[in-house]
Amino acid sequence: MGMVGGYMFSSGMIWLRTGVMPRCLATLIWAATVSLWICAMLDWWIQLVFPAWVVLISVYILTVGQREKSAG
Numbered sequence: 001m002g003m004v005g006g007y008m009f010s011s012g013m014i015w016l017r018t019g020v021m022p023r024c025l026a027t028l029i030w031a032a033t034v035s036l037w038i039c040a041m042l043d044w045w046i047q048l049v050f051p052a053w054v055v056l057i058s059v060y061i062l063t064v065g066q067r068e069k070s071a072g
Contacts, residue, residue: 001040004050009033025060029053 012029015021032049039046 001036001047001050005033005036005040008036008050008053021057021060025056028056 008029012021012026012033015029016023016026032053035046036049
């Protein structure tokens, strides 16, 4: 879970610096990362944060892609 948190944190930082994702989404990613790092050994359900993160990012990418496709 520590490695997953590191991946999520670095992805959020890259997306924030390049402007690919909105700032609120990057902040949400960092909050999820901190919860993974702190609570991963305490509760088993916190491990579901990573699959939820993947779904959230996938839905965002699909909706932005659909808007660009219909606009252009």
